Amino acid sequence: MSALDLTNTFPRELEHEAIYIMREVAAQFERPVLLFSGGKDSITLVRLAIKAFYPAKVPFPMLHIDTGHNFPETIAFxxxxxxxxxxxxxxxYVQDSIDQGKVKEETGKYASRNMLQTVTLLDAIEEGKYDVCIGGARRDEEKARAKERIFSVRDDFGQWDAKKQRPELFDMLNGKINVGENVRVFPISNWTELDVWNYIREEKMEIPSIYYSHKRQIIERDGMYWPASPFLNTTEDEVPFEATVRFRTVGDMTCTAAVLSEAVTLDKIIEEIKEATISERGARIDDKRSEAAMEKRKQVGYF
Amino acid sequence: MDVLRLATAGSVDDGKSTLIGRLLYDTKSITKDKLEAVEASSQRKGLDFVDLSLLTDGLIAEREQGITIDVAHIYFSTDKRKYIIADTPGHVEYTRNMITGASHAEASIVLVDARNGVSEQTRRHLFISSLLEIDTVIVAVNKMDLANYEQATFEGIKANVAGLAQKIGFKGSLTFIPLAAKYGDNVVTLSDKMPWYTGQPLLQYLETMPVHQRDESLPARFHVQFVIRPHSDEHHDFRGYAGKLVSGSLKVGQRVAVLPSLKESTIKAIYSGLNKVEQGHAGDSLNIELEDDVDISRGNTLVPVDAPYQQLQQFAAKLTWMDEQPLTAGKTFLLQHGVNRIKAKINSVAHVIDMSTIEEKADAQAFRLNDIGEVSIKTAKPIFADRYADNPKNGAFILIDEFSNTTVAVGFIL
Incomplete structure (x- = not known):
């Protein structure tokens, strides 16, 4: 891959758009809250919120739903x-919802608290009387999200009705709701994964260390690498071994797979992602690629 | 890096998906295996084209019915530009989605099947592009392979579309490109099968077309969203007006007037994020400090003192109706212009256009879902808007139903 152009690769227009959205949230709603997951997208939201209201403080809090299975690095960050x-x-805390008997811990080797956190979130929204939650979802992530609005209205039960979505024309955002309704707002809807990384690099932002390559105990399951942790239920033949890895997305330790990587800088990460869109994301990997992949695995300490 | 927002519209079988698939594939925005998977499942469904909607139609209703209902956003980028395609269904029932998608676009791609020539959909797309004052319309004459790559076919369609554009009153630029999207002819590279074509291939055209030029050249309009008062020791007396410069540019030291109060002051500082800048540009989110303490609140507009503006309280507008409940004269709504909301009443319905024929309906009294027409509106207080044709970013509005809270119409000030 040729040398990366370090300047002007992030389309600044997207930042202006996101700041505009942040300000609409602050102006149109009584009690906004920013949903913070610890991942790069929500860290980007915090950066955008700071810029939107500078030199004043951000006029809303951030809310983290702690599953109890987070990476310690995420919590510290x-x-x-x-x-x-x-x-x-x-x-x-999801643990509180479990203790209150509102949700039940999953069992088995794929047990995670990913699904459980919705209940804790809805309770937290009700408790805080938040009328709007700012989230870091992007339209390029997933099919259903590709059609979600920037201002997405949820009913009393937090549900999304695709057929009742409001048309969003030009940049005019309509956040008018009835009591009990809630709006989810996605300021970085139009960003791609690469846009987020380019932004992080150009803004020289701090991100949790686990996004960078590091040595870690992992197990291999279903062709993916899982971080070994007390929260992951393993079978006898899943023996942890050390490898050089990083995380491409950051969620719970029970549902976030690592990628073998030696990328220790943002430049390297971006190079890796660019390469990955050409090779690794799909289901079928051609021979040449898998050969290289095996070589890579060996390089980073596999076997 | 700049962003070019495009709108496409059409049904699945006119080759639109194949064309978008080509652009994605040739710019390495989609992996080979992902595209092959879509090709394979298109074939399984018995289609003779690549149904790219399989990538984007995530809504359950769309999967149930096998149709695209909503606007899909498709992203790709080159080393030069980021592209956002608002891909909308072409059918008359989804006119509102087409308009929604096109409202974000700076250019639109109208697909014409070389075998069929100008269709009802071609006319509708052109009409909507014209309604929205889209500056650049690219007419992609596709499936040239099925017309033996003949120049005469292309020229014939070109003449027809140009004539139609004139009839509709389209004022922007029309560019015609003969394509065979299936084989990549004139998509990214020039086709050797059509040596008579002397223009650029589609992607090259998109890469080099100027963006945001018009907005920047218009008089400045700064919509105030939020007043920033830090109340901190460090910034004790700071009062900034956070908002969006929807058109034109503003400089430190420039004299500005506040609408509607008509108070004047001088720009003391402009912040873009954490940085002070000398000048703000069209589309920027800024935070503006003025020399004097003037009363400014959300919904106000800052304009240069020497730039003309207009004050409206009773005006004519083109309207697209987007709700199931019909619109009749006498109804009241909240009108949102920029970020400013004000009570408004529909005085009268001037005419309604039937979108399947693009003809005015004789003595229509009501707008039904997807109808486009003209109305007379009265607002409770004056608004400071431009004619849409003069400044699209300051000349459009939406109507919000006060009971359902939903957005029911978009309007273009005449």
Missing amino acids: RDWLAKESGMQLIVR
């Missing part, structure tokens, strides 16, 4: 970011 940004941090 979250606390640092709250301090750094001056934003109020509210944390609600």
Whole structure:
């Protein structure tokens, strides 16, 4: 791959658009909250919120739904970011929902708390009387999200009705709702994964260390690499081994797979992602690629 | 890097999906295996074209019915530009989705099947592009392979579309490109099968067409969204007006007037994010500090003192109706112009156009879903808007139903 052009690769227009959306949220709603997951997308949202209201403080708090299965690095980063940004941090725990008997812990080797957190989130929204939640979803992530609006209205039960979506014309956003309804707002709807990384690089943003290559105990399951942790239910033949990995997305330790990687800088990560769109994302990998992939695996300490 | 927003419209069988698939594939925005998977499942369904909607039709209703209902957003980029395609269904029932998608676009691609020539859909797309004052319309004459790559076929369609554009009153630029999207002819590289074509291939045209030029050249209009008062020790007296410069440019030191109060002041500082800048440009989100303490609130507009503006309280507008409940004269709504909301009443319905024929309906009294027409509107207080034709970014509005809270119409000030 040729040398990357380090300047002007992020389309700044997307930042202006996101800041405009952040300000519409602050102006149109009574009690906004920013949903913080610890991942790069929500870290980007915090950056955009700071810029939208500078030199004043961000006029809303961030809310983290802590599943209890987060990477310790994510939690440390979250606390640092709250301090750094001056934003109020509210944390609600899935464990509390479990203790209250509202949700039941999953069992088996694929057990995760990913599904459980919705209940904790809806309770937290009700408790905080939040009328709008800002989220980091992007339209390029998933098919259903490709059609979601920037202002997405949810009913009393937090449900999304695709057929009742409001048309969004030009840049005019309509956040008018009835009592009990709630709006989810996605300021980085039009960003792609690569846009987010280019932004992080150009803005020289801090991100949790697990996005960069590091040595870690992992197990292999279904052709993917899972971080070994007390939260992951393993079978006898799933023996942890050390490898050089990084995480491309960051969620719970029970549902976030690692990629073998030696990318220790943002430049390297971006190179990797660009390469991945050509080879790794699809289901079928041609021979040449898998050969190279095996070589890569060996390089990073597999076997 | 800049962003070019495009709108496409059409039914699945006119080759639109194949064309978008080509653009994605040739710019390495989709993996070979992903595209092959879509090709394979298109074949399984018995289709003789690549149904790219399989990638984007994520809504359950769309999967149930096998149709595209909503606007799909498709992203790809080159080293030069990021592209956002608002891909909309072409059928008359989804006119509102077409208009929604096109409202974000700077250019639109109208597909014409070389075998069939100008169709009802071609006319509708051209009409909507004209209604929205889209500057650049690219007429992609596709499936040239099935017309033996003949120049005469292309020229014939070109003449027909040009004539139609004139009849509709389209004022932008029309560019015609003969394509065979299936084989990649004139999509990214020039085709050797059509040596008579002397223009650029589609992607090259998109890469080099100027963007945002018009907005930047218009008089400045700054829509105030939010007043920033830090109340901190460091910025004790700071008062900034956060908003969007929808058109034109503004500089530090420039004299501006506040609409509607008509108070004047001078720009003391302009912030873009954390940085002070000397000048703001069309489309920028800015935070503007003025020299004097003037009363400014959300919904106000800052304009240069020497730029003409107009004040409207009773005006004519083109309207697209987007709700199941018909619109009749006498109804009241919330009108949102930029970020400013104001009570408004539909005084009278001037005429309604039937979107399947693009003809005015004789003595129509009501707008039904997807109808486009003209109305007379009265607002509770004056608004400071431009004619849509003069400044699209400051000349459009939406209507919000006060009971359902939903957006029911988009309007273009005449």
